[in-house]
Amino acid sequence: MLKVTDLEAGYGGSQVLHALSLHVGDGETVVVLGPNGHGKSTLLRAISGLIRPSAGRVEFNGVDLTRLPTEQIVGSGVVHIPQGDLPFPEMTVLENLLVGAYRPGAWSERAERIEKVFHLFPALAERKRQLARSLSGGERRMLALGRGLMSKARLLMIDEPSLGLAPLVTEQVYETIDEIKRSGLAILLVDENAEHVAGLADRMYLLEAGVLVREGAAADLLRDEALLAAYLG
Amino acid sequence: MIEANAPRQGQALPRSAGDRPRLRPAARPWAEPSRLGIGIVAVAMLILPWALMLVDGGNYVTHLIITFFVWGIVAQCWNLIMGVSGVYSFGQLALFQVGAFTTGVLSFSVGVSPWVSIWVAPIAAVAAALIIGLPTLRLRGIYVVLLTLAFHELLRNWITTGPQWISGGGYGLARVPRLGFDRLLGPQYERVFYYYTGLVLFGVATYAIWRVLNSPIGLAFRALRDSEDYAISRGVDPFRFKLFLFAFSAFFTGLAGGFSAHYNGLASTSLFDFGVMINLLVMIVLGGWGTFAGPIFGTAILTFLTELLRAFDLYRILALGVAMAVIAVAAPEGLVPVLTRAFHSLFGVLFEADEPPAT
Amino acid sequence: MEIPNRLVQALYSGVLNGSVYGLMAIGLTLIWGSLRMLNLAHGALYIAGAYIAYGVLGGLGLPVPVTFALAVGGAALVGLFIQLILINPILEKPGRDSAALIATLAASIIVQSTILLIFGGQTKQLPPVVDGGFKVGTTLISYQGLVVIGAAVVCLLLMTIFLRASRLGLAIRAISQNMDAAKLMGIPIVPAFVVVMVISAALAGLAGVLLGSILFFTPSGGFTPMLMAMVVTIFGGLGSVGGTIWAAYIIGLMESFLAVYVGPSWALPGIFLFMIAMLVIRPNGLLGLGEVRRL
Numbered sequence: 001m002l003k004v005t006d007l008e009a010g011y012g013g014s015q016v017l018h019a020l021s022l023h024v025g026d027g028e029t030v031v032v033l034g035p036n037g038h039g040k041s042t043l044l045r046a047i048s049g050l051i052r053p054s055a056g057r058v059e060f061n062g063v064d065l066t067r068l069p070t071e072q073i074v075g076s077g078v079v080h081i082p083q084g085d086l087p088f089p090e091m092t093v094l095e096n097l098l099v100g101a102y103r104p105g106a107w108s109e110r111a112e113r114i115e116k117v118f119h120l121f122p123a124l125a126e127r128k129r130q131l132a133r134s135l136s137g138g139e140r141r142m143l144a145l146g147r148g149l150m151s152k153a154r155l156l157m158i159d160e161p162s163l164g165l166a167p168l169v170t171e172q173v174y175e176t177i178d179e180i181k182r183s184g185l186a187i188l189l190v191d192e193n194a195e196h197v198a199g200l201a202d203r204m205y206l207l208e209a210g211v212l213v214r215e216g217a218a219a220d221l222l223r224d225e226a227l228l229a230a231y232l233g
Numbered sequence: 234m235i236e237a238n239a240p241r242q243g244q245a246l247p248r249s250a251g252d253r254p255r256l257r258p259a260a261r262p263w264a265e266p267s268r269l270g271i272g273i274v275a276v277a278m279l280i281l282p283w284a285l286m287l288v289d290g291g292n293y294v295t296h297l298i299i300t301f302f303v304w305g306i307v308a309q310c311w312n313l314i315m316g317v318s319g320v321y322s323f324g325q326l327a328l329f330q331v332g333a334f335t336t337g338v339l340s341f342s343v344g345v346s347p348w349v350s351i352w353v354a355p356i357a358a359v360a361a362a363l364i365i366g367l368p369t370l371r372l373r374g375i376y377v378v379l380l381t382l383a384f385h386e387l388l389r390n391w392i393t394t395g396p397q398w399i400s401g402g403g404y405g406l407a408r409v410p411r412l413g414f415d416r417l418l419g420p421q422y423e424r425v426f427y428y429y430t431g432l433v434l435f436g437v438a439t440y441a442i443w444r445v446l447n448s449p450i451g452l453a454f455r456a457l458r459d460s461e462d463y464a465i466s467r468g469v470d471p472f473r474f475k476l477f478l479f480a481f482s483a484f485f486t487g488l489a490g491g492f493s494a495h496y497n498g499l500a501s502t503s504l505f506d507f508g509v510m511i512n513l514l515v516m517i518v519l520g521g522w523g524t525f526a527g528p529i530f531g532t533a534i535l536t537f538l539t540e541l542l543r544a545f546d547l548y549r550i551l552a553l554g555v556a557m558a559v560i561a562v563a564a565p566e567g568l569v570p571v572l573t574r575a576f577h578s579l580f581g582v583l584f585e586a587d588e589p590p591a592t
Numbered sequence: 593m594e595i596p597n598r599l600v601q602a603l604y605s606g607v608l609n610g611s612v613y614g615l616m617a618i619g620l621t622l623i624w625g626s627l628r629m630l631n632l633a634h635g636a637l638y639i640a641g642a643y644i645a646y647g648v649l650g651g652l653g654l655p656v657p658v659t660f661a662l663a664v665g666g667a668a669l670v671g672l673f674i675q676l677i678l679i680n681p682i683l684e685k686p687g688r689d690s691a692a693l694i695a696t697l698a699a700s701i702i703v704q705s706t707i708l709l710i711f712g713g714q715t716k717q718l719p720p721v722v723d724g725g726f727k728v729g730t731t732l733i734s735y736q737g738l739v740v741i742g743a744a745v746v747c748l749l750l751m752t753i754f755l756r757a758s759r760l761g762l763a764i765r766a767i768s769q770n771m772d773a774a775k776l777m778g779i780p781i782v783p784a785f786v787v788v789m790v791i792s793a794a795l796a797g798l799a800g801v802l803l804g805s806i807l808f809f810t811p812s813g814g815f816t817p818m819l820m821a822m823v824v825t826i827f828g829g830l831g832s833v834g835g836t837i838w839a840a841y842i843i844g845l846m847e848s849f850l851a852v853y854v855g856p857s858w859a860l861p862g863i864f865l866f867m868i869a870m871l872v873i874r875p876n877g878l879l880g881l882g883e884v885r886r887l
Contacts, residue, residue: 074778088769099766103778368872375630379822383864511701554701561695562681
């Protein structure tokens, strides 16, 4: 589905990603693990168009996304849920979700999609008229996830969903992601800690200093003792 | 980060004949312009007014040059604040008027000798700058725009509707005492002395600004402009720097205002007009926003261009607007950097290329 | 019962001014919120509305409401040009903040001097839609004044509804609250900017047309209203539409109360001093979103 080839990207003068290649198949859940500051967020931003790659190619279902403006990338079904996302603070939960359905295709279906999201996140349903800035950290994260689902996403790219959340809430967030996975959506998730994603991932990559150093089926990588030590806890 | 290198004398950058030294916009700290170049220009400038007196209409050219001196100072000062430090202040003209009217009131209405009152002008301007600056400079850019515009309006209002001894009936003070040069060699040489006074003021101001730009303070200013957050994290306190800068440029602006009042013999409220501010802004933008030589260049062009186009006054402002628009879109850095780069790329192959101007 | 004349006068002028300030300030706050830019051409757009109406009336002699509509449309067109020619090209460039200042300033000069060339510098006035008025005590309340207030209020309400209830309005609000997130929702940013500018120009033009039938205007007459609109925008909180509307009326009333009770030449200075005080004490504005880091 998503094919990234030799991607290079950075900020200003410094290059962060070096000749990075990965792929995500239909319905797959792929996790990219890496320490902080090694380029995880940059990777997602380069794919979704928030920053422009300096070299390389991003292809989605055969369509070249590499230098398209973000709105078109989103339109083709690649939805990026950024790190620590503060949703639109002055809008209600309901409005936040509606913005997610901005694209014409999704807009006409917004009523049903909202139903689905509320089904998945009952806490949000209760607070639908509340302003986003009054939500707790965990609720905001749910809102961000929910918003991502409002568009006709085919691939969901999630950046460190549990960043800054309390353990109990973290559990819930990952459970929700699991449900999303079970609904058949492809997911590209970047995270720092392997603990929670162990159950989710089909395949995993390791990202260090902007380079993918390992790749393989999740089950294989997780059996590696050294890896477990480095990336758990 | 600041290396204690001795400046390299006799750099390979060639000078075309007979121009004033165009300092590279980002002269290295402690860089020195060629002594010879400055010497030649200085001599030329000293002789010029006498030479012009021999020419028909030369008197008028001298007047233009004096005008260039006055506005050149103001333009450089404004550039120091807006272009170099990134503070969007629109109060420069108001500070100029503070200078002009202070000395005007003191010398005309109160009767103080102009040679004394002219020094009160910059002090008053600095005081005004501090008054505006203290509340304003702590705030973010857009607020500065508004507050300085407000200050401009307020001052204009106050002076124009003030009592007779300030406002002169709304148009300003006419018959401001002149500097008494006519008593020296006779009235026909009066202008020459104004020329020299103007030259000295311009020279001192330009030199002071050049020193500031190329000192650690100047580097700090440019750091502030380029990335305020980073500069703060490196220990640059924006507020004090901006305040200093604001007061510094107010000093020379006020002085220019005072000199202008005595030279023209009037402190005019029409100088509050938006058109004047636009003129000034174009001088900075056209020449090179944030560079050293830019405002000088821009003022020169504009002063002489204004004369040429005097017949088309209505269209002049329109043309200025179009010029500004074109610059904003096509060459936001102004002409000097563009020309300098063109110069470098044309001749860089032939001569030792210095690092490109990094304004 | 004795009619408190000064109070009536102050209230009437205050509401009148406030309505017009509201129209202008909404445009500014929208542009600020989404483009993060101060539109120095706003005053010129305001006065362009008045002059276009004047020109159309004089030249074509169409019925007044049609003329006013054309004027608003004309102002919107001017805004469109400004956006397409001057703003869009510099959006991606570094140093775009100062470039935007200069570009909008340039636009303002171009518009104003064009108006000066076409219409000359003498003061003009537009004929009112309805003539006459009635007196409350010593205050003359003209029907035209009521029309202006009415039209402004209707427009302000429409804008608020548009922003809250429509897909496009939602998108504009999203952009102003979190541009990156808005992009990630697939909202096309540049077209949204254009829409914002056009709306804002239309509102400014409308304000100009409305006030032009009550006050005299000159080519440079847009400067002071724009300044007041900026004060209102900041007072209401940059980017907050609701706050701006409140602020508009508060400032309008404050101005007129100062003018009536203290003296007309104290109105502007008083407002500015108040604003300085407010910025020092409470920089976030009345109901604002808080200080924005850029510009």
